[in-house]
Amino acid sequence: MNMDNSKKAWLYLLPSLILLGAFLLYPLLDVFVYSLEEGFNFASQTYLGVGGYNYLYVLHDPYFLQALKNTFILVLITVPVSTCLALLISVALSSVGALRQLYQTIYFLPYVTNTLAVGLVFMVLFQKTEYTDGMVNLLIQWFGGEGVDFINGPYWAKMFVLCFYTVWVVMPFKILVLTSALASVNQDYYRAARVDGTSRLRTFTRITLPMIAPMLVYLVITGFIGAFKAYSDAVALFGTDLNAAGMNTIVGYVYDMLYGDSGGYPSYASAAAMVLFVIVLTITCINLLVSRRQFRG
């Protein structure tokens, strides 16, 4: 290891170090500081004192509590639904020969589309206006149901669209990960099971599931984290004023506090972002603990 080589290495790393330092490390510390500065004034860059007031404010803000509730409902519905659905589809995919590539290509499409743009299509499909009842309501009425405005209507209807769209958006990634996990399971196990005359269900629960369990855990963790950060999907469906629609999410609350009509409060935004960070960290730790116990047992 000579001096020259070492200097060169740092030179190569310099651009990354500067950018990461300025836009990732410094902000991480700074957001924590912001969240503790009380009565921060953006224009004069001054604050009154240091303490937990921002957290108290955020935790008592009805908009934040609404956002918290929305996000939790979204997470608790979409993560299990999308994971199970992706598992079903992947298992079905791995058992078909023909058309498999075609299906895989189609399933992956939502991943490469603009969330905001396609969200607009979902809005049109689900919306009920004075001109038309919309596509989805037409289907509901065909089956003898009562139409409902999913975009400006009752809370459960709006939550349903949000969950539906979120699942639609996250499925490509999950199907892709699970199909490659299924493909990498050693075929000898299946042959052995077939020789023993094991039933299909038993083969699935005793061979397939344990073999892809690590990938399932990975998907659940990333799914939880992703769903807790939900925001663009909601904006795409309900517009930028999520508080008015009652469909705000935690991340949406952070951005609203920072910028926009109700913005200009980086301290409150920081406190809310820290709350999100703690939630995500907790979920990750719980998930890791649970999965570790599973593997041991």
Next chain:
Amino acid sequence: MNYLGLSVWAVLVLFPFYWMVLTSLKSYGSYNSERVPQFFTLSPTLENYKEAFIAVPLGGYLLNTLIFSVLTTGAMVAVSTLAAYAFARLNFRGKNLLFALFLSMMMIPSELVVITNFVTITNLNLRNSFPGLILPSITSVFYIYLLKENFEQVPDELYRAAKVDGTSDLKYLWKVILPICRPTLVTVTILKVIECWNSYVWPRLITDEQAYFLVSNGIQEIRENGFGRENIPAMMAAVVVISIPLIVLFLASRRKIMEGVSRGGIKG
């Protein structure tokens, strides 16, 4: 039975795409006179596409997004390649520690740092400018990691031979490593372009002048006060125009994208 289930999901995935193309081909008048939505149209029109480019600066949005995507991706590839090379090939004190630090930075959620970045960029007077849009979007620890892993697979013998010949590191990187690792570089580039094309949160915070809007912000603007709320066909035409570039890119390099994403790409 399997085919039935798979086809149901395929229809659910494709239907929104069908609907947006279909709606974009219906004329304003005929769309609004449909109390019950029609599943096909007998008189398709391209009128809405003209409207989409004339009534709102859709062309400008597309150009901005193109500039943003190309510059950000180019800078990202250059910066990440240099860093990955340093980690993969060069020796320096604290290398392992620094690499561990890099990896741990992958865990930092972008939602957390966006607040300070917003303040930083505002204070630098870089709002509504390309540097303000691009600078915080360049670095990606994950891609540095991916490239480093790939660079390390290039045999040491090549490096020693190059050194004997007196080749400089930069030349070795350019002439030997990059050509060998081209597949990974291409994958990384495509993934970053997709990410840039669809980015919404940061551009929304940092631009409020239409002249600097990217497509995501443009579409939101169109929705809120573009053609007037009722002109759904024109909106759908804009949506189609925005979606096409990425769908073409995807169909052209399907294998690369799917392989790259399954290696750890996370949406967002």
